[in-house]
Amino acid sequence: xxxxxxxFLVLAILVIIPAADYVFAAGDEPEGYLDRRVIIWNLFxxxxxxxxxxxxxxxxxxxxxxxxxxxxxxxxxxxxxxxxGVW
Amino acid sequence: MGHHSNWPEWVYIxxxxxxxxxxxxxxxxxxxxxxxxxxxxxxxxxxxxxWFWSFEHEDGTKEIGELHVKxxxxxxxxITSKDVNHSFNIHDYVVLLDAIPGRVNTVWFAPMEVGEHDxxxxxxxxxxxxxxxxxxxxxxxxxxx
Amino acid sequence: xxxxxxxxxxxxxxxxSTHHTDIGLLYLITSLxxxxxxxxxALAIRAELFLPGSQIIxxxxxxxxxxxxxxxxxxxxxxxxxxxxxxxxxxxIMVRYKDMAYPKLNAIAFWMIPPAATLIWLGFADxxxxxxxxxxxxxxxxxxxxxxxxxxxxxxxxxxxGAINFIVTILKxxxxxxxxxxxxxxxxxxxxxxxxxxxxxxxxxxxxxMLLTDRLGVSGFFNxxxxxxxxxxxxxxxxxxxxxxxxxxxxxxGMMYEIIPRFSRKPIFSHSSGIxxxxxxSMVSFSSWAHHMYATGMSFTEKxxxxxxxxxxxxxxxxxxxxxxxxxxxxxxxxxxPMMWAVGGIAxxxxxxxxxxxxxxxxxxxxxxxxxxxxxxxxxxVMGTIAFGSIGFxxxxxxxxTGRMYNEKMGQIHFILSFIGTVLVFFTQHVLGLYGMPRxxxxxxxxxxxxxxxxxxxxxxxxIGVSMVIFLINMIYSSGxxxxxxxxxxxxxxxxxxxxxxxxxxxx
Numbered sequence: 006x007x008x009x010x011x012x013f014l015v016l017a018i019l020v021i022i023p024a025a026d027y028v029f030a031a032g033d034e035p036e037g038y039l040d041r042r043v044i045i046w047n048l049f050x051x052x053x054x055x056x057x058x059x060x061x062x063x064x065x066x067x068x069x070x071x072x073x074x075x076x077x078x079x080x081x082x083x084x085x086x087x088x089x090g091v092w
Numbered sequence: 093m094g095h096h097s098n099w100p101e102w103v104y105i106x107x108x109x110x111x112x113x114x115x116x117x118x119x120x121x122x123x124x125x126x127x128x129x130x131x132x133x134x135x136x137x138x139x140x141x142x143w144f145w146s147f148e149h150e151d152g153t154k155e156i157g158e159l160h161v162k163x164x165x166x167x168x169x170x171i172t173s174k175d176v177n178h179s180f181n182i183h184d185y186v187v188l189l190d191a192i193p194g195r196v197n198t199v200w201f202a203p204m205e206v207g208e209h210d211x212x213x214x215x216x217x218x219x220x221x222x223x224x225x226x227x228x229x230x231x232x233x234x235x236x237x
Numbered sequence: 238x239x240x241x242x243x244x245x246x247x248x249x250x251x252x253x254s255t256h257h258t259d260i261g262l263l264y265l266i267t268s269l270x271x272x273x274x275x276x277x278x279a280l281a282i283r284a285e286l287f288l289p290g291s292q293i294i295x296x297x298x299x300x301x302x303x304x305x306x307x308x309x310x311x312x313x314x315x316x317x318x319x320x321x322x323x324x325x326x327x328x329x330i331m332v333r334y335k336d337m338a339y340p341k342l343n344a345i346a347f348w349m350i351p352p353a354a355t356l357i358w359l360g361f362a363d364x365x366x367x368x369x370x371x372x373x374x375x376x377x378x379x380x381x382x383x384x385x386x387x388x389x390x391x392x393x394x395x396x397x398x399g400a401i402n403f404i405v406t407i408l409k410x411x412x413x414x415x416x417x418x419x420x421x422x423x424x425x426x427x428x429x430x431x432x433x434x435x436x437x438x439x440x441x442x443x444x445x446x447m448l449l450t451d452r453l454g455v456s457g458f459f460n461x462x463x464x465x466x467x468x469x470x471x472x473x474x475x476x477x478x479x480x481x482x483x484x485x486x487x488x489x490x491g492m493m494y495e496i497i498p499r500f501s502r503k504p505i506f507s508h509s510s511g512i513x514x515x516x517x518x519s520m521v522s523f524s525s526w527a528h529h530m531y532a533t534g535m536s537f538t539e540k541x542x543x544x545x546x547x548x549x550x551x552x553x554x555x556x557x558x559x560x561x562x563x564x565x566x567x568x569x570x571x572x573x574x575p576m577m578w579a580v581g582g583i584a585x586x587x588x589x590x591x592x593x594x595x596x597x598x599x600x601x602x603x604x605x606x607x608x609x610x611x612x613x614x615x616x617x618x619v620m621g622t623i624a625f626g627s628i629g630f631x632x633x634x635x636x637x638x639t640g641r642m643y644n645e646k647m648g649q650i651h652f653i654l655s656f657i658g659t660v661l662v663f664f665t666q667h668v669l670g671l672y673g674m675p676r677x678x679x680x681x682x683x684x685x686x687x688x689x690x691x692x693x694x695x696x697x698x699x700x701i702g703v704s705m706v707i708f709l710i711n712m713i714y715s716s717g718x719x720x721x722x723x724x725x726x727x728x729x730x731x732x733x734x735x736x737x738x739x740x741x742x743x744x745x
Contacts, residue, residue, distance in 0.1 A: 101559055105555065105556065108555045112549075112551050112552070116544060116545060116548050119544060119598035119599050119601070120544075121321070121597040122539065122598075122599075127537055176370075176371045177370075179606075179607060181675070183604075184673075187278065188606055189534060192534065194465075194466065195461075195534065212673070213675070214532075214607040214675045215263065215607055216365050216372070216374050216676075216677040217300075217376075218368075219297055219298055221297075221677060221678065222297060222675075222678035222680050
């Protein structure tokens, strides 16, 4: 639950910051030409933030799963399907 | 087949779809901004051929391998090729567009600092593709009278 | 068991057989041979790129030929035949039928591969696995180019014949008591990827023919000097090859659908959502081809359409990842070699997809197009997901095919080294691309960051190379002298499953 909230918070920030950026950036450049480098790299960094956040969640989940449900874990219990021996 | 509650999967798909919509919207917006060519952009004809770049300015000046431009001005590259596919790339300015024979592709940029940057080819074009390089030289603008 | 090396069957019996297990074995040996040949080329490429200047390859034309044949070999002569190997061996068993629907056609489809491979390797063309005109028409030296074209034509026909066999076997020959929804997910993966092949390959077949006639000078489809359009080839090529990458990945995911539930000691979380995701993925795969062409000068609207088509495929892939994670949850997982490969493959599948989403965002393609980012991205798919899933599955069926167990320690070392190597090479290449290094370059300027990253990538490649040698030794030694396996439960998981009970091979 916390991870989803955290995710939405990051997403919300990622939408507000660029919006604020464009408002303030308009006055910065001489003659008002947009700098394509800024636009493109800015988009790239925001997407990387999202990708790594989601990646951390996915990879973290997989690592935790492998750790918690490995058969050598002292807490490991047989699955309900092992009783019948068919899965 | 197990009959378990479905809602985690639906929430997950919802999040994935929302993320994709966000990616698409942001990309669409950025592309719209980047593709808007200023009306006063000066045209530079770029021609790629095996294995060098040549340039022609609006005033007829021709350059081979090197391109001189002025700081603070907007330029519009009209890119084509004389033989096979090449791709005109000034990586430092994120300028990249294919040079296709029989076709003119257009991309613009406005350099903001004085300096030298590499021009390279980004589409396989044969033997010397790896060394089809050039130099972009951004110079001070002449003081206006 | 088709491969009992202690009491070998006559080789001609296997070669002339039309039984699905024998043909599966033939595909398997062929694909693994080309894995090593294509991999050797990769090692040579990475050795050359270790430093600027010429290292072990004397000139750029040789280098260009090597990366062309490397790509062509690993896609068409390793990945596709390996999937065919698994499919041929297992699909009839999975649908409880005696063989494939058309056994003789099956054999013909396999035997088209060696001549095609010979053409490709004797020719050693240089125009990249993409063969795009006008270079491939006016500049690529023949006869290498023509041999490549004929080789691929033959491979395309072989693929289509195989696809027909899979589709008819699964849809028409499945056991009467088995509904289509009960067909195992691995078989569904072959059904959906075969359907993609049927629709997508003919386009490339046409493009190859047109390329050939253009090269002969009798037509001008793609040659601007004769009034043609090079971009037309790009559309035809990518219309086939974008769906084709799904033809490559879908069977690998299907293989993971066998391994992960088995080793988690639970059934798959949702069989029906797996089927839905495969069907959806195969349909949506047709809507994104021109994202490979963002830099060709397409209009804003065109690019937007294909971006939407690309992003639309992500939820379907995400459904598979969810299914795997939900299956492992509450399981009791044995991390034998096959399971390690499958789970490692899922993790890398995600990173490959994430990088792809970045690429799909139109303006970001200006940073990454035709740079090493793309190389890192697609290799995370073909090596990190598909090869990992395939190799894991190979370890899994090894005891069933040979009756012996492979060496578990060597298998785990193989996985660990390959995983580290894969991350080192392909994650680094993403960053290298952001620094601007183009792909398909024999040499590069001595920019310090480029040199460092190339060296890291080359070290990673050598690590993968070492792991593959360990793999080869394990496979060869264990096939002949490995411990006899209990074919009811070779991995001591403690269950009974519907397959692979012994295939009824008429020669036994």
